[in-house]
Amino acid sequence: MISIYEFDQLRPEEILNRDIRAEAGVQAAVEEIIGGVRARGDQALREYERRFDGAVLDALEVSEEEMESACRRVDPEFWKTLEMAADNIRDFHRRQIHQDFVVSERGGVVMGQRYTPIEKVGVCAPGTPVAFPSTILMNVIPARLAGVREIVIATAPEADGSISAEALAAARIAGATRVFRIGGAQAVAAMAFGTESVPKVDKIVGPGGVYVATAKRLVFGLVDIDMIAGPSEILVLADGTCNPKYVAADLLSQAEHDKLASAVLVTDSRPLARAVQLEIEAQLDSLSRGEVARESIARNGKILMVRDLDEAVEAVNLIAPEHLELCVDDPFRLLGSIRNAGSIFLGKYAPEALGDYFAGPNHTLPTSGTARFSSPLSVDDFVKKSSFLYYSKEALEQAHRRVADFARREGLDAHARSVAIRFEREEEERV
Amino acid sequence: MISIYEFDQLRPEEILNRDIRAEAGVQAAVEEIIGGVRARGDQALREYERRFDGAVLDALEVSEEEMESACRRVDPEFWKTLEMAADNIRDFHRRQIHQDFVVSERGGVVMGQRYTPIEKVGVCAPGTPVAFPSTILMNVIPARLAGVREIVIATAPEADGSISAEALAAARIAGATRVFRIGGAQAVAAMAFGTESVPKVDKIVGPGGVYVATAKRLVFGLVDIDMIAGPSEILVLADGTCNPKYVAADLLSQAEHDKLASAVLVTDSRPLARAVQLEIEAQLDSLSRGEVARESIARNGKILMVRDLDEAVEAVNLIAPEHLELCVDDPFRLLGSIRNAGSIFLGKYAPEALGDYFAGPNHTLPTSGTARFSSPLSVDDFVKKSSFLYYSKEALEQAHRRVADFARREGLDAHARSVAIRFEREEEERV
Numbered sequence: 001m002i003s004i005y006e007f008d009q010l011r012p013e014e015i016l017n018r019d020i021r022a023e024a025g026v027q028a029a030v031e032e033i034i035g036g037v038r039a040r041g042d043q044a045l046r047e048y049e050r051r052f053d054g055a056v057l058d059a060l061e062v063s064e065e066e067m068e069s070a071c072r073r074v075d076p077e078f079w080k081t082l083e084m085a086a087d088n089i090r091d092f093h094r095r096q097i098h099q100d101f102v103v104s105e106r107g108g109v110v111m112g113q114r115y116t117p118i119e120k121v122g123v124c125a126p127g128t129p130v131a132f133p134s135t136i137l138m139n140v141i142p143a144r145l146a147g148v149r150e151i152v153i154a155t156a157p158e159a160d161g162s163i164s165a166e167a168l169a170a171a172r173i174a175g176a177t178r179v180f181r182i183g184g185a186q187a188v189a190a191m192a193f194g195t196e197s198v199p200k201v202d203k204i205v206g207p208g209g210v211y212v213a214t215a216k217r218l219v220f221g222l223v224d225i226d227m228i229a230g231p232s233e234i235l236v237l238a239d240g241t242c243n244p245k246y247v248a249a250d251l252l253s254q255a256e257h258d259k260l261a262s263a264v265l266v267t268d269s270r271p272l273a274r275a276v277q278l279e280i281e282a283q284l285d286s287l288s289r290g291e292v293a294r295e296s297i298a299r300n301g302k303i304l305m306v307r308d309l310d311e312a313v314e315a316v317n318l319i320a321p322e323h324l325e326l327c328v329d330d331p332f333r334l335l336g337s338i339r340n341a342g343s344i345f346l347g348k349y350a351p352e353a354l355g356d357y358f359a360g361p362n363h364t365l366p367t368s369g370t371a372r373f374s375s376p377l378s379v380d381d382f383v384k385k386s387s388f389l390y391y392s393k394e395a396l397e398q399a400h401r402r403v404a405d406f407a408r409r410e411g412l413d414a415h416a417r418s419v420a421i422r423f424e425r426e427e428e429e430r431v
Numbered sequence: 432m433i434s435i436y437e438f439d440q441l442r443p444e445e446i447l448n449r450d451i452r453a454e455a456g457v458q459a460a461v462e463e464i465i466g467g468v469r470a471r472g473d474q475a476l477r478e479y480e481r482r483f484d485g486a487v488l489d490a491l492e493v494s495e496e497e498m499e500s501a502c503r504r505v506d507p508e509f510w511k512t513l514e515m516a517a518d519n520i521r522d523f524h525r526r527q528i529h530q531d532f533v534v535s536e537r538g539g540v541v542m543g544q545r546y547t548p549i550e551k552v553g554v555c556a557p558g559t560p561v562a563f564p565s566t567i568l569m570n571v572i573p574a575r576l577a578g579v580r581e582i583v584i585a586t587a588p589e590a591d592g593s594i595s596a597e598a599l600a601a602a603r604i605a606g607a608t609r610v611f612r613i614g615g616a617q618a619v620a621a622m623a624f625g626t627e628s629v630p631k632v633d634k635i636v637g638p639g640g641v642y643v644a645t646a647k648r649l650v651f652g653l654v655d656i657d658m659i660a661g662p663s664e665i666l667v668l669a670d671g672t673c674n675p676k677y678v679a680a681d682l683l684s685q686a687e688h689d690k691l692a693s694a695v696l697v698t699d700s701r702p703l704a705r706a707v708q709l710e711i712e713a714q715l716d717s718l719s720r721g722e723v724a725r726e727s728i729a730r731n732g733k734i735l736m737v738r739d740l741d742e743a744v745e746a747v748n749l750i751a752p753e754h755l756e757l758c759v760d761d762p763f764r765l766l767g768s769i770r771n772a773g774s775i776f777l778g779k780y781a782p783e784a785l786g787d788y789f790a791g792p793n794h795t796l797p798t799s800g801t802a803r804f805s806s807p808l809s810v811d812d813f814v815k816k817s818s819f820l821y822y823s824k825e826a827l828e829q830a831h832r833r834v835a836d837f838a839r840r841e842g843l844d845a846h847a848r849s850v851a852i853r854f855e856r857e858e859e860e861r862v
Contacts, residue, residue: 078840081833092534092542092818101526103791110777111523111791116770118804130842166840202803221659224804228652249849256845288844335819339547346541346821349853353846354822357837358830360534360542361818372633373549373655375816385806387523387792388766390777391785399789402512406788409509409597411561413719414687415784418680422780 002251002280002301004273007266007315010304015319016262017300018230018368030185030214037189042196048186053128054159055181060197062163062179070168079169082133085358086173089141092360096379097145108392115383117147118224120199122191123176124206124216127155127163127183132207133170134357138364138377139206140174146382151176152201154191156183184208188215192223205377207364226377230368231260231300234352235321235341237312237334240269242327242348247272248279250325250351255293255301262300264319266312273303313337320371323352342371397423433682433711433732435704438697438746441735446750447693448731449661449799461645465620472626479617484559485590486612491628493594493610501599510600513564516789517604520572523791527810528576539826546814548578549655551630553622554607555637555647558586558614562595563638565788569795569808570637571605577813582607583632585622587614615639619646623654636808638795657808661799662691662731665783666752666772668743668765671700673758673779678703679710681756681782686724686732693731695750697743704734744768751802754783773802828854 007015036044042060049055071079102112123139126132136153143151153176157163163181171179180198182190188208192215194200204216205226216225234254238247251263267273280297284290306312313334316324320340328334331346338344342365345352356363364377391399400419407415438446467475473491480486502510533543554570557563567584574582584607588594594612602610611629613621619639625631635647636657647656665685669678682694698704711728715721737743744765747755751771759765762777769775773796776783787794795808822830831850838846 078836081837084833085837091536095532095534096544098529103523103526105522109790113527113792113809114766119770132841134837134841221799221801224801245852246849249845249852252845253843253849256843283845283848287848289842293845331821335545338817339550341817344817344819346819347823349824349827350820350822351827351849351853353838353843353849354827354830354834355818355820356846357841358834359540359820359822361544361820366815368652370652370655371815371817373815376818378544378816380811384797384802384804385809386769386772386775386802387786387807388775388777389781389786389790389792390762391781391790392778393780396780396782396785399785402515403785403789405509406512406516406565407784410563410565411720412684412687412784414680414683414714414724415787417714417718418677418684418782418784421676421680422782 001277002297002303004277004303004305007304007306007311012318015302015304016264026210026214030211030218033185034189034215034218037186037195038193045182045186045190045195045198048184049157049182052184053156055157055161057157057161057181060180060182062168062181067168067172067179070165071172073165074169078166082137082170082173086137086141088358088360089137090145093142093145093362093379096142106395108395110390112388114386114388116386117149118202118382118384119148120150120152120201121148121382122152122154122201122204124187124204124208124212125153125155125167126208127157127167131155131164131167133166134363135206136167136170136176137174138362140171140176142362142377142379143382144175146379148382150178150199150201152191152199153179154182154187155179157181185211185215188212188219192219203382205381226364226381227366227374231262232257233262233322233367234325235264235266235316235319235323236325236327237266237316238272238327239267239309239329240272241329242272244272244275244279246348246351247276247327248283251276251301252280252283252287252293253351253353254323255296256287256289259292259295259299261296263297264301264321265303266306266315267303268306268308268312270305273305276303309334316341320369322365322367322371325350325352340371342366342376432708433728433734435708435734435736438735438737438742443749446733446735447695457641457645461616461642461649464616465646465649468617468620468626469624473628476613476617476621476626476629479615480588480613483615484587486588486592488588488592488612491611491613493599493612498599498603498610501596502603504596505600509597513568513601513604517568517572519789519791520568521576524573524576524793524810527573537826539823541821543819545817545819547817548580549633549813549815550579551581551583551632552579552813553583553585553632553635555618555635555639555643556584556586556598557638558588558594558598562586562598564597564601565794566637567598567601567607568605569793571602571607573793573808573810574813575606577810579813581609581630581632583622583630584610585613585618586610588612616642616646619643619650623650636812657795657812658797658805662693663688664693664753664798665756666695666697666747666750666754667756667758668697668747669703669758670698670740670760671703672760673703675703675706675710677779677782678707678758679714682707682711682732683714683718683724684782684784685754686727687718687720690723690726690730692727694728695732695752696734697737697746698734699737699739699743701736704736707734740765747772751800753796753798753802756781756783771802773797773807
């Protein structure tokens with residue numbers, strides 16, 4: 001049964017166990033896979049796909065015919081759901097597109113900042129045992145809105161070499177440009193270094209198990225990556241007006257992800273806390289992934305009692321959860337006090353699952369307390385900025401002595417000279 | 432003498448040697464320092480400062496009296512320069528502040544994105560042998576504009592324990608909240624873990640040698656970091672109208688930074704190329720850091736001949752330089768074609784040094800080709816985003832079957848139930 005604690009009696013490190021150690025041996029295995037893909041390209045990809053996914057592959061890339069056939073095969077109602085979700089996601093993410101700016105308030109001075117899309121992006125999309133079309137929508141749509149020219153999906157095939165029709169439908173609707181039937185560390189390596197078939201990309205995004213995460217960590221620098229996601233987390237802040245059935249169901253929706261997932265309730269109502277305890281037990285029995293959820297609740301599930309909603313907000317900001325539900329009567333009242341949280345679900349009818357699949361905000365979120373300094377995946381992750389600076393001769397002439405003096409004080413003569421040299425002859429002439 | 436190559440006869444990896452290996456032994460030394468600071472806090476900081484900077488420290492923090500006395504001691508003309516530079520930097524960076532947004536076009540649905548500042552930031556500022564007040568301005572001002580509450584500077588002291596008055600003046604003008612006389616890996620460790628005197632921060636930014644870089648890499652995840660900067664780079668794109676003296680001076684202004692720095696000229700004019708070769712030799716003799724610059728030019732200096740400006744732009748986008756100068760008659764004509772560059776200097780009177788100290792854009796820029804996917808330091812680096820989502824009961828009721836179906840197709844029953852459970856009783860009642 002999920003345990004109840006007094007928040008003010010826990011030290012911060014006791015609240016959540018977020019010290020996730022990489023499994024021994026994984027790094028060596030991943031290094032070998034990366035080395036294999038670098039050295040032997042497509043041939044290595046075929047070997048690893050046979051070994052890890054049991055698939056004997058002919059073409060690594062999904063053809064246009066396969067794509068079209070998959071789109072025709074998908075349940076039309078689900079196609080409709082995918083399109084609605086994609087529309088919602090587009091609607092939200094297009095507000096994230098920033099404008100270039102220019103500052104030209106002084107004569108002879110023009111400076112500004114431009115956004116340009118990253119040229120090529122690779123998306124890791126889990127393919128087995130179950131494909132996640134939602135991952136494809138959430139990663140491809142912001143890249144597309146950013147203007148990325150080549151968006152490559154890598155997803156592990158079934159043993160017969162096929163890719164889920166629903167995943168391919170999501171790829172089509174989201175606007176991916178190419179799909180490859182490769183998964184795991186070999187997919188990351190292929191996109192980081194390029195092979196005969198797979199293009200080398202500039203950034204790799206998307207979730208995966210420990211092999212994908214380790215591979216992303218190892219290729220980071222050569223290419224960019226989105227983040228190394230830790231286990232999923234939910235914090236439900238609920239007062240006594242909440243239905244314990246809803247709270248329990250929302251906590252379990254995180255707990256079923258992973259044995260290491262965390263589900264935490266913060267409440268000022270002891271009756272609610274007790275009712276949620278019982279509800280979790282009752283609901284666990286009928287879940288298909290009940291065993292995973294039970295272990296996750298036992299390891300990382302907690303109910304934290306607080307004095308009042310102010311202390312509840314303090315707990316939220318300390319924990320910096322990936323997902324935060326504010327299950328209270330007037331959730332907007334608390335919004336302004338929340339400083340650290342990835343995604344915030346307001347009120348009693350915004351369960352986290354609504355955001356995972358459908359509503360519009362991204363479901364790739366900062367875990368393990370990194371919401372203190374990082375952000376949900378967004379269009380920003382698929383663009384980069386450049387600054388630019390123009391000075392006229394007259395403008396530089398006005399500033400040049402100060403710039404050269406500054407450079408000399410930092411001991412950098414050549415910096416000083418690069419400015420001074422542009423006015424030397426004229427100064428000589430004036431003498 | 433700097434060598435001339437034909438651009439189209441080099442393979443990409445031959446253009447710049449960017450494969451920087453960490454020095455052996457550094458990681459072990461840094462791990463020991465981090466362990467020492469974690470275990471023994473201030474006491475360890477005092478030991479390391481005695482060992483590495485030869486300073487026997489009493490107070491680790493710079494007091495308000497020291498700060499004021501330093502500000503009074505600084506040359507008034509330099510104080511003026513610092514204030515002008517700070518104004519320019521503020522003027523540029525405040526355009527980077529983004530607005531929150533809300534999407535509320537459908538009844539019962541409100542979603543949006545909020546920016547919140549990172550709470551505490553640490554800035555590593557090189558203190559010895561020369562202090563870099565420009566680093567302090569460039570790192571502190573964007574943090575301040577972002578709304579960061581605590582901005583801590585760590586800078587190595589002189590052997591007598593003092594900190595450069597010019598650095599302290601820059602800290603005051605930029606708006607830093609606290610200054611500590613600690614440098615190197617021990618400064619990074621102190622700010623990542625906190626000690627009796629030094630606050631634990633959420634993000635560490637700023638440059639440093641290999642010890643600082645390695646320490647930042649090791650604490651990354653626990654805290655955020657800005658980037659691991661490689662050696663500095665300049666690419667000057669110049670046509671035959673350019674004065675070879677200016678081009679040579681600008682190339683040398685990078686070369687003097689570091690023996691590993693890169694200075695590359697891309698030009699379609701062979702007479703300019705030859706004149707720049709001779710000018711570099713002539714100017715090298717009179718530079719105080721001529722030895723560093725000479726070695727850097729010999730290692731990584733190159734002149735790349737191109738057919739025309741189109742091929743020159745192709746070279747720029749392939750190299751993705753940290754600093755790019757467009758020393759041509761109509762530089763704005765090329766701006767739209769530049770896809771990969773950290774900071775772009777337009778025309779013949781915008782030498783890179785102008786941007787390093789004074790003009791306004793940031794001087795912390797992506798090196799080693801990472802301009803393909805990363806950006807200059809900006810206000811964005813000191814904020815994080817959170818999304819929020821509100822659905823009314825009626826809005827969720829409309830969507831709930833599609834959301835639950837989506838969840839079930841991804842094999843996540845508890846996700847489906849968390850949505851469905853909110854309508855169960857009513858559906859039962861309707862039966």
